[in-house]
Structure formats: C-alpha cells, structure tokens
Amino acid sequence: MSFIDELEWRGLVHQTTHDDLGARLESELFTLYCGFDPTADSLHIGHLLPLMGLARFQRAGHRPIALMGGATGMIGDPSFKSAERSLITLEEVKRNVEGIEQQLRRLLSFEGDNAAIVVNNYDWLCQLSLVDFLRDVGKHFSVNAMMAKDAIRTRLEDRDHGISFTEFSYPLLQSYDFLHLFNTYGCRLQIGGSDQWGNIVAGMDLTRRMGVDAATYALTFPLLTKSDGTKFGKTEGGNVWLDPEKTSPYQFYQFWLNQADADTPRYLRSFTFLSKEEIEALDESVTTAPEKREAQHRLAEEVTRIVHGDEALDAAVKATKAMFGGDLAGLDDAALLDIFSDVPSSEHSRSELAGDTLLLDALVEHGLFKSKGEARRMIQSGGLYLNNERVAIDLKLTEASLCSEGIAVIRKGKKHYHLMKFQ
RNA sequence: GGUGGGCUGCCCGAGUGGCUAAAGGGGGCGGGCUGUAAACCCGCUGGCUUACGCCUACGUUGGUUCGAAUCCAACGCCCACCA
Numbered sequence: 001m002s003f004i005d006e007l008e009w010r011g012l013v014h015q016t017t018h019d020d021l022g023a024r025l026e027s028e029l030f031t032l033y034c035g036f037d038p039t040a041d042s043l044h045i046g047h048l049l050p051l052m053g054l055a056r057f058q059r060a061g062h063r064p065i066a067l068m069g070g071a072t073g074m075i076g077d078p079s080f081k082s083a084e085r086s087l088i089t090l091e092e093v094k095r096n097v098e099g100i101e102q103q104l105r106r107l108l109s110f111e112g113d114n115a116a117i118v119v120n121n122y123d124w125l126c127q128l129s130l131v132d133f134l135r136d137v138g139k140h141f142s143v144n145a146m147m148a149k150d151a152i153r154t155r156l157e158d159r160d161h162g163i164s165f166t167e168f169s170y171p172l173l174q175s176y177d178f179l180h181l182f183n184t185y186g187c188r189l190q191i192g193g194s195d196q197w198g199n200i201v202a203g204m205d206l207t208r209r210m211g212v213d214a215a216t217y218a219l220t221f222p223l224l225t226k227s228d229g230t231k232f233g234k235t236e237g238g239n240v241w242l243d244p245e246k247t248s249p250y251q252f253y254q255f256w257l258n259q260a261d262a263d264t265p266r267y268l269r270s271f272t273f274l275s276k277e278e279i280e281a282l283d284e285s286v287t288t289a290p291e292k293r294e295a296q297h298r299l300a301e302e303v304t305r306i307v308h309g310d311e312a313l314d315a316a317v318k319a320t321k322a323m324f325g326g327d328l329a330g331l332d333d334a335a336l337l338d339i340f341s342d343v344p345s346s347e348h349s350r351s352e353l354a355g356d357t358l359l360l361d362a363l364v365e366h367g368l369f370k371s372k373g374e375a376r377r378m379i380q381s382g383g384l385y386l387n388n389e390r391v392a393i394d395l396k397l398t399e400a401s402l403c404s405e406g407i408a409v410i411r412k413g414k415k416h417y418h419l420m421k422f423q
Numbered sequence: 424g425g426u427g428g429g430c431u432g433c434c435c436g437a438g439u440g441g442c443u444a445a446a447g448g449g450g451g452c453g454g455g456c457u458g459u460a461a462a463c464c465c466g467c468u469g470g471c472u473u474a475c476g477c478c479u480a481c482g483u484u485g486g487u488u489c490g491a492a493u494c495c496a497a498c499g500c501c502c503a504c505c506a
Binding site for chain 1: 454467468
C-alpha cells in the first residue's frame with residue numbers, strides 16, 4: 001500500500017491539489033510543513049490530527065517542519081470564524097510558543113536525515129518592512145479573489161461582525177510563510193485542516209507568482225466529527241489538552257476510553273499508528289463483542305502512550321483499575337496517593353476519628369458539598385461511598401473509616417473521587 | 424427622541440393578588456439497567472432543620488394591601504416599530 005493510499009484508508013485526506021501527489025510522494029522525498037497558532041499555552045486534541053500527520057510523513061521518510069505562528073498568532077486567522085478575535089499580547093504569544101514547542105517535540109523525531117524542524121514565523125515576519133511587503137507580496141494578491149473565498153465571505157456579508165483589515169491580511173502572512181519555507185528549506189507541501197485550504201492555496205499562488213520554478217502542493221485533513229453530532233474534543237471540563245497539567249494523563253486516557261462504538265474505528269485510524277490488519281481486527285471486535293470495548297482500550301492506550309509516554313500510561317491504567325475494578329483493600333498511603341494523584345483532597349485532624357464526628361458533617365465542613373441538605377440527599381439516594389462501600393446517613397468517623405494508614409477514599413456517584421487525609 | 428413589548432430559579436419558560444419555593448422543558452447530579460456506552464426507567468436539583476417549621480428568592484427601589492412574582496410609582500437594562 002502506498003503512503004497516500006494509507007492516508008486515504010485512514011480517512012485523512014480531504015483535498016489535495018494535484019492527482020500526482022501520491023506518486024510523487026513515493027518517488028521523491030518532500031519537505032512539508034504544518035502551522036500551529038499559539039492561541040493557548042498548550043495544544044489540544046484538535047491539533048493532534050495535523051501533528052500526527054506530520055509524524056506520519058516523517059515515518060514515510062519525508063522531512064516535517066512544525067511552524068509556530070508566533071507572528072500570525074498575533075493577527076488571528078479569520079478562516080470560518082464568525083467574529084473578530086481579540087488580540088493576545090506579545091508576552092502571551094511567547095509563553096504559548098514555548099509551551100507548544102515542548103509538545104511538538106514529543107511527537108516528532110529530531111534525529112536522522114529527515115530530522116524535524118521547528119520554526120517560528122515571528123523570526124521572519126517581524127523583520128519585514130510594511131512598504132516592502134506591500135510592494136513585493138501584496139501586489140500579487142487580488143482583493144477580489146480574496147473576498148470571493150468561502151472562508152471569509154460570511155464575515156463580509158455579516159454587517160454586525162465584519163472583518164478588520166488586520167484579519168483580512170492574514171492569508172498574506174501565511175502565504176509568505178510558505179514562500180519563506182520554500183526558499184529556506186525547499187518546502188513544497190503544506191498540510192492542515194480543511195479550513196486551511198484557502199490559505200494554503202493562496203500560498204501556492206504566491207510562490208508561483210514570485211517566480212518559483214517548482215510545483216507546490218496542498219493536502220488537507222477532513223474535519224473530525226462525532227456520531228452523535230456533538231463537538232469532538234470537548235468534555236464537561238472543556239477542552240482536552242495535551243499538557244498533563246491541564247488534562248491529566250488519567251483524564252486523557254479516560255477520554256479515549258469513553259468514545260462511542262460508532263466513532264472508535266475512525267479514531268483508531270486517525271490517531272494511532274496501528275497497522276491496517278490490527279485495526280481491522282479491532283473493528284471486528286466492536287461488532288462482535290462491543291461489551292469488551294477492546295477497541296476503546298487499545299485506542300486509549302495508544303494515544304496516551306504517544307502523547308504522554310509509557311510511564312504516564314502505566315499510571316493511568318493502574319488508576320483506572322483501582323477506580324473501576326473496585327478493590328482498594330491492601331493499598332497503603334503511598335499507593336493511594338499515587339493512584340489518586342489528580343483527585344482532590346482535604347486535610348483532617350486525627351481527632352475527627354474519635355467516633356463522635358458524623359461523616360456527613362466532616363464532608364460539608366471541608367467543602368465537598370455546598371450544603372448539608374445536598375450532602376444528605378446524596379447519601380439518602382445511595383450515591384456516597386467510603387472506601388467503595390455505600391455509606392449510611394448516620395455513619396460516624398472512626399479508625400475503621402480509614403482505607404490505609406491515614407487516608408479515607410470518598411466517592412460521589414460513579415466517578416467522582418475525593419481523598420480525606422488524616423494527620 | 425416617540426410608541427409598544429419584555430426583565431421569573433443554572434438556562435429556556437408558565438404563572439397575572441392568598442392553594443407559589445413558584446407548572447413544564449433543558450441541563451446537572453444520584454440511583455437502576457448496562458459495557459465506566461447509547462437508549463430507557465426512577466429520584467433529587469435555594470438555605471437551616473430528624474421533623475413541625477423558619478429564612479431567602481421572581482431586574483432595582485419605594486408604595487398599596489391582612490396578604491404581592493402578580494396592583495401602583497420611579498429608576499436601570501434589553502427588544503421591536505417609528506423618527
């Protein structure tokens with residue numbers, strides 16, 4: 001199977017500019033790039049598809065460039081956005097670039113002939129003089145053509161929101177990036193989400209008009225969807241981040257583990273490097289033994305390993321087993337703290353274990369419940385557990401309430417844990 | 424600037440003097456079923472209280488009344504139409 005056929009099979013190809021791109025990718029080694037806008041200090045799983053896209057090209061022998069939009073991030077891409085974006089400060093952009101660069105480095109290889117390159121367009125865009133830019137670059141853009149593009153037409157038609165000159169100029173900057181990377185690294189292919197098509201094609205036009213004597217190419221990925229129509233990548237807690245401080249590896253693992261049967265086969269293709277044979281076997285298991293959720297387990301395992309590494313995956317799996325396997329007996333303080341490392345906790349005095357403190361009162365006092373009434377309702381409806389055993393309304397704290405030397409594990413409902421630490 | 428309509432609990436929305444802590448829906452939370460799923464079923468969803476009950480709450484402030492989300496006045500904000 002050729003590389004492009006594999007991409008097609010994985011459902012990763014939305015549009016390409018040339019039908020012969022696939023053949024060329026077999027016979028020549030490309031330098032290609034994908035841009036990432038530093039609008040936050042971490043990437044989220046929406047960025048994972050293009051990022052892994054770069055990694056796939058690298059595995060096929062091509063040389064990937066990850067471009068940080070240090071300059072373009074300060075302008076804001078208007079493509080398919082309904083409203084003008086607020087500007088972020090230079091300091092914010094710098095901090096965001098640093099955070100994101102770390103994450104890029106995890107997924108790409110920086111060794112060998114086709115070692116990945118990380119660049120920041122701030123380094124060249126900020127040196128341009130306005131007049132030179134307008135003469136040399138701006139001259140090649142037709143405002144008529146820009147206004148006709150889908151990606152910004154809605155903004156032009158919407159009188160309430162409109163579009164500023166700043167955002168309108170964005171495609172020029174991204175186009176210039178492509179030109180710059182061609183001149184500096186011989187970069188001939190740009191990849192990105194389907195919303196980037198217009199910007200990428202604009203860059204190709206610019207290289208041609210600037211007299212570049214080589215074909216440049218575009219490849220876009222399809223938009224990720226969910227079978228139930230809700231937005232991919234969001235949970236109750238908001239975005240799923242790649243930064244372990246923002247979304248713990250445990251939460252990350254759980255996110256993938258909880259994907260719907262209907263979506264999992266597609267995600268296995270898009271987000272893992274597993275082989276066609278293995279993925280097709282997993283497809284089969286979704287149909288024949290959905291209750292085993294073999295495909296979801298494999299998906300969660302693979303993606304967590306790719307993003308967070310073996311060690312974090314191991315901890316996430318261990319925590320999952322303890323929380324959903326149910327048995328906490330025999331674990332000591334250290335093991336509990338390890339397993340429940342991203343669970344909130346409260347500090348308590350040993351005197352509360354004397355036998356005259358109601359568990360309910362202790363929980364309210366330490367803020368686990370907003371009010372006593374709420375706590376009572378929770379217990380009365382059978383939703384509160386101490387060390388995985390359902391508690392009664394009049395339960396008092398004693399030494400027997402402890403799970404280990406000094407820790408009691410509280411659970412609200414199925415998934416909400418809390419540690420009480422006694423000292 | 425004029426005229427009309429509106430502002431109710433996390434959100435939407437009914438209520439137009441006492442039966443209203445306020446219908447109904449959504450969301451959230453809990454329980455059941457299950458695969459840590461979907462669908463479905465049940466319960467809870469202002470605070471204190473074991474409970475009787477008390478307190479707080481229908482844009483803001485003041486008034487009428489035995490009694491106000493509901494009537495009156497002023498103010499604030501939002502929307503529509505006119506200028």
